[in-house]
Amino acid sequence: MEHAIVIACQMLEHEIRAALRDTGLTCPVTWLERELHNRPDHLREVLQEEIDKAPPGTTVLLAYAQCGNAAVGLEAHSAKLVLPRFADCVHLFRSERVGDPGQVDCRTLYLSPGFLEERSGILKDYDRYCGKWGPEKARRVCRMMVKNYRAVSLMDTHAADLEAYAPRCRDYAELLGLSLERCEGSYRVLCKLFGGQWDEEFVVVPPGGAIDMAEFMGMPRAAGML
Amino acid sequence: MADYLTQIEAAVYDGDEDLVVELVEKALADGVDPEAIIQDGGVAALNRLGDDFNNMIAFLPELMIGGECMKKLIEMCSPHLQGGKSAFKGKIVIGCAKGDLHDIGKSLVATQLSINGYEVVDLGTDVPTNKFIDTAMAEKADIIAVSSLLTTSQYYMEELINRLSHEGKRDLFKVAVGGGPIGPEYAEKIGADGYSRTAALAVKMADRLLDKKPGDPLVSEV
Numbered sequence: 001m002e003h004a005i006v007i008a009c010q011m012l013e014h015e016i017r018a019a020l021r022d023t024g025l026t027c028p029v030t031w032l033e034r035e036l037h038n039r040p041d042h043l044r045e046v047l048q049e050e051i052d053k054a055p056p057g058t059t060v061l062l063a064y065a066q067c068g069n070a071a072v073g074l075e076a077h078s079a080k081l082v083l084p085r086f087a088d089c090v091h092l093f094r095s096e097r098v099g100d101p102g103q104v105d106c107r108t109l110y111l112s113p114g115f116l117e118e119r120s121g122i123l124k125d126y127d128r129y130c131g132k133w134g135p136e137k138a139r140r141v142c143r144m145m146v147k148n149y150r151a152v153s154l155m156d157t158h159a160a161d162l163e164a165y166a167p168r169c170r171d172y173a174e175l176l177g178l179s180l181e182r183c184e185g186s187y188r189v190l191c192k193l194f195g196g197q198w199d200e201e202f203v204v205v206p207p208g209g210a211i212d213m214a215e216f217m218g219m220p221r222a223a224g225m226l
Numbered sequence: 227m228a229d230y231l232t233q234i235e236a237a238v239y240d241g242d243e244d245l246v247v248e249l250v251e252k253a254l255a256d257g258v259d260p261e262a263i264i265q266d267g268g269v270a271a272l273n274r275l276g277d278d279f280n281n282m283i284a285f286l287p288e289l290m291i292g293g294e295c296m297k298k299l300i301e302m303c304s305p306h307l308q309g310g311k312s313a314f315k316g317k318i319v320i321g322c323a324k325g326d327l328h329d330i331g332k333s334l335v336a337t338q339l340s341i342n343g344y345e346v347v348d349l350g351t352d353v354p355t356n357k358f359i360d361t362a363m364a365e366k367a368d369i370i371a372v373s374s375l376l377t378t379s380q381y382y383m384e385e386l387i388n389r390l391s392h393e394g395k396r397d398l399f400k401v402a403v404g405g406g407p408i409g410p411e412y413a414e415k416i417g418a419d420g421y422s423r424t425a426a427l428a429v430k431m432a433d434r435l436l437d438k439k440p441g442d443p444l445v446s447e448v
């Protein structure tokens with residue numbers, strides 16, 4: 001691919017590296033901090049700044065998803081933008097085609113390896129709250145966050161050695177008092193992104209355009225329990 | 227008295243529920259006005275937490291725990307308040323849209339409304355559209371309030387409004403929407419009655435909603 005750059009979410013580093021390797025795409029990659037997904041409005045600003053740095057005529061491959069509308073409103077200016085048409089990374093890894101609703105259970109917390117890097121997310125919070133409230137209350141607070149959940153599911157995206165992450169995922173489930181499961185995922189959409197196969201699974205914005213909310217209408221809706 | 231209130235404010239802010247219970251018990255026994263405990267103790271702490279959260283000084287679990295302390299405080303003070311049900315400004319049925327389990331924001335909104343004169347029926351998380359309608363009918367609610375943090379759940383807000391219209395019930399209730407990805411443009415597009423950016427502004431919005439007539443433009447507090 002001529003004049004391409006990748007803007008990549010650190011949370012998906014394993015899958016992105018695997019897809020770059022499989023497709024043989026060599027181009028500059030800008031990694032953005034994993035914690036940005038906690039603040040969609042700020043993430044949008046950071047993404048726009050990165051897009052604006054691209055020289056005219058660049059194709060910007062966004063290794064993201066809709067991400068709580070972080071991607072909505074991004075302006076291409078002189079670049080061309082390509083973004084997977086999925087709600088979030090759980091759908092990105094778990095959907096077999098665009099509009100595939102069946103693979104996401106609302107009472108499950110999905111953890112791909114990126115979510116289990118070092119002590120991040122709730123495990124990091126737990127450490128901080130231990131200092132503040134002591135271990136017993138810290139645990140109670142963490143469990144309160146997920147009181148409506150059923151399970152933690154370790155997602156095998158086939159991009160990392162899953163067994164290396166299994167012990168930390170067990171810690172996670174134990175801390176939260178949830179059952180521990182495993183599920184399958186895939187980085188096939190990222191391979192298509194880097195391989196230039198931009199079919200209906202992608203939002204493609206020409207120079208001068210912007211990513212419109214309407215691009216995501218008709219996405220599968222969350223399936224509730226009742 | 228001012229001393230109790232400062233201490234209660236600090237205990238709610240710190241999320242120390244045991245201390246909140248102890249202080250509120252003592253304060254009530256010493257004749258401190260329960261309304262002052264709620265406003266100058268609880269609300270003041272929640273507002274400070276909200277500001278610190280927006281400025282990234284406080285984090286989500288702190289916000290959540292502060293909210294829990296507040297619930298406890300209200301529970302303890304309510305029996306001592308003057309006036310009964312007739313004092314309510316209106317009744318609100320609130321919940322998270324179907325498929326959505328993010329409830330921290332929704333619960334803060336529910337708490338703010340309940341301490342500011344509304345009777346609140348909280349349906350919790352993952353609430354199917356029918357349940358919103360059935361409960362609102364049974365409770366003769368004034369407002370149905372829906373929270374969504376998931377773009378995959380936000381469509382159910384539109385579904386709710388369409389279903390109400392379809393069943394000839396649209397004018398029986400005001401529909402308010404909010405949550406992370408929801409903005410006033412979306413609220414307007416789906417024909418909601420009210421939108422607010424924060425829990426504190428939700429009270430102002432609800433007050434204005436009670437006077438809103440069918441066909442009036444969206445009541446938006448941002």
Ligand code: B12
Pocket residue numbers: 036037038039040067068069070087088089090105106107108109110111144145146147286289325326327328329330331332334335371372373374375376377378402403404405406407420421422423424425426428
């Ligand atoms: C905390 C959090 C969690 C916690 C939730 C804890 C809990 N008990 O609520 C945990 C870790 C459990 C979690 C789980 C998941 N999450 Co989450 N989560 C968040 C996060 C970081 C913050 C949400 C929050 O609580 N904000 C703080 C509160 C105070 O703000 P708020 O809810 O917006 O509410 C305020 C206002 O909006 C308003 N308001 C709220 N509701 C209403 C209603 C009305 C009527 C009104 C007037 C006003 C109003 O008042 C509130 C107070 O001022 C967001 C990112 C974000 N910043 O939005 C992601 C986010 C929402 N989560 C996301 C995802 C993907 C998930 C998971 C699927 C992750 C997974 N790996 O499995 C699960 C899904 C669970 C499910 N089925 O619902 C995505 C959503 C993507 C999408 N599809 O739309 C987000 C956007 C992160 C991202 N960028 O990817 N999450």
